[in-house]
Amino acid sequence: MRYLTAGETHGPQLTAIIEGMPSNLLISAEAINEQLGRRQKGYGRGLRMQIEKDTVNLVGGVRHGKSTGAPIALVVENNDWKHWTKVMGAEPVDEDNEGRRRVHRPRPGHADLNGGLKYNQKDLRNILERSSARETTVRVAVGAVARQFLAEFGIKVAGQVLRIGDIEVKRVDLPIDELQRLTEASPVRVVDKDAELLMIAAIDAAKEDGDTLGGIVEVIVEGVPVGLGSHVQWDRKLDGRIAQAVVSIQAFKGVEFGIGFEAAKQRGSKVHDEIMYTEGNGFYRASNRAGGFEGGMTTGEPIVVRGVMKPISTLYKALQSVDIDTKEPFTAQVERSDTCAVPAAGVIMENIIAWEVAHAFLEKFGGDSIEEIHANLANYKAQVESY
Numbered sequence: 001m002r003y004l005t006a007g008e009t010h011g012p013q014l015t016a017i018i019e020g021m022p023s024n025l026l027i028s029a030e031a032i033n034e035q036l037g038r039r040q041k042g043y044g045r046g047l048r049m050q051i052e053k054d055t056v057n058l059v060g061g062v063r064h065g066k067s068t069g070a071p072i073a074l075v076v077e078n079n080d081w082k083h084w085t086k087v088m089g090a091e092p093v094d095e096d097n098e099g100r101r102r103v104h105r106p107r108p109g110h111a112d113l114n115g116g117l118k119y120n121q122k123d124l125r126n127i128l129e130r131s132s133a134r135e136t137t138v139r140v141a142v143g144a145v146a147r148q149f150l151a152e153f154g155i156k157v158a159g160q161v162l163r164i165g166d167i168e169v170k171r172v173d174l175p176i177d178e179l180q181r182l183t184e185a186s187p188v189r190v191v192d193k194d195a196e197l198l199m200i201a202a203i204d205a206a207k208e209d210g211d212t213l214g215g216i217v218e219v220i221v222e223g224v225p226v227g228l229g230s231h232v233q234w235d236r237k238l239d240g241r242i243a244q245a246v247v248s249i250q251a252f253k254g255v256e257f258g259i260g261f262e263a264a265k266q267r268g269s270k271v272h273d274e275i276m277y278t279e280g281n282g283f284y285r286a287s288n289r290a291g292g293f294e295g296g297m298t299t300g301e302p303i304v305v306r307g308v309m310k311p312i313s314t315l316y317k318a319l320q321s322v323d324i325d326t327k328e329p330f331t332a333q334v335e336r337s338d339t340c341a342v343p344a345a346g347v348i349m350e351n352i353i354a355w356e357v358a359h360a361f362l363e364k365f366g367g368d369s370i371e372e373i374h375a376n377l378a379n380y381k382a383q384v385e386s387y
């Protein structure tokens with residue numbers, strides 16, 4: 001199973017195609033829209049989120065509410081497009097010709113300069129249009145389909161924000177349904193309401209100063225069987241694939257599993273998870289410091305992943321850069337930008353991880369229909385139980 005996305009942030013739409021989703025999966029556009037809506041709600045976003053009202057259009061591979069096995073095509077339209085038809089117009093233009101502008105001032109912290117040099121583009125809009133995190137809209141839509149696939153097999157995903165700037169909350173270990181419920185309505189997706197108020201104040205203060213904030217998000221996946229991923233080849237390690245997916249989110253700079261970087265400070269006796277066995281429950285771990293992985297395979301314990309997002313690159317208190325035409329320094333002018341997108345990024349992270357887990361699940365249990373996968377899973381469960 002694989003997917004690709006296409007589309008520009010100020011173009012007419014974002015598009016994704018999922019190839020290899022088995023047939024007979026119930027796919028609800030409403031459930032996809034729920035995830036799209038969650039991605040738009042976080043505190044700290046700029047004016048663009050007031051323009052957009054993201055909803056999915058399923059234009060291929062789904063009939064009568066179920067996948068047919070054909071490629072699934074998903075489209076999310078950009079409401080903002082109508083304001084950009086001239087700028088995005090078909091004719092190449094120079095600056096200020098009929099209101100269309102060529103971008104020649106690269107923004108620090110963005111793909112602009114590297115992309116311009118690499119693709120030999122003198123209009124940096126050709127880079128920024130695609131590097132924008134607007135693309136995550138349709139990746140969340142893809143992940144929301146994966147989420148429905150996982151739900152079919154009792155696998156659930158939830159996330160919480162653990163840090164915004166210097167405001168940190170202690171992670172809470174709640175049953176996943178409870179965590180989902182408590183973070184659902186929260187503007188920064190934290191359970192601790194006091195910390196949330198501090199975070200909102202920190203975002204407001206950064207905005208006041210023309211500055212931006214990053215943070216840390218944690219995602220948990222519960223109900224995964226033992227043995228997703230594999231130790232036998234580097235690119236089959238599921239923790240490795242998840243790490244790649246997390247760092248592929250715009251502005252994500254780090255990832256850790258379980259106790260993560262903390263492990264560097266501890267002795268082995270405080271890091272590894274002892275193996276237990278009881279009749280009926282089979283093998284399990286006394287703790288889950290590894291965050292659900294050993295040898296690139298799931299242990300059957302919850303997957304616990306944290307991602308680090310850097311502060312938003314575009315600052316109202318602008319950073320210095322160099323004009324690609326004149327080679328003269330300038331300080332960038334900002335029209336609009338987010339101050340903090342960590343809560344939104346948490347929703348993105350949940351959904352892209354759902355995709356990676358669904359992908360590994362399908363690799364393990366194969367099959368072209370949901371019924372076939374259920375049969376394969378039951379067979380494997382019986383094998384594990386009698387091991």
Ligand SMILES: Cc1cc2nc3c(=O)[nH]c(=O)nc-3n(C[C@H](O)[C@H](O)[C@H](O)COP(=O)(O)O)c2cc1C
Nearest residue numbers: 109110111131133250251312313314337338341344
């Ligand atoms: C949900 C989300 C919203 C973002 N919004 C903005 C924004 O409004 N302004 C900005 O400069 N960067 C924003 N970013 C970050 C940039 O897209 C990102 O820093 C840039 O594409 C360069 O990629 P890199 O930081 O991964 O190197 C956002 C990222 C995410 C995940």
Ligand SMILES: C=C(O[C@@H]1CC(C(=O)O)=C[C@@H](OP(=O)(O)O)[C@H]1O)C(=O)O
Nearest residue numbers: 048049131132133134137250336337338
């Ligand atoms: C559009 C989204 O995020 C955008 C991501 C983004 C960037 O540079 O990554 C810059 C901003 O875009 P614009 O310049 O059009 O306001 C954000 O609004 C979105 O999340 O849907």
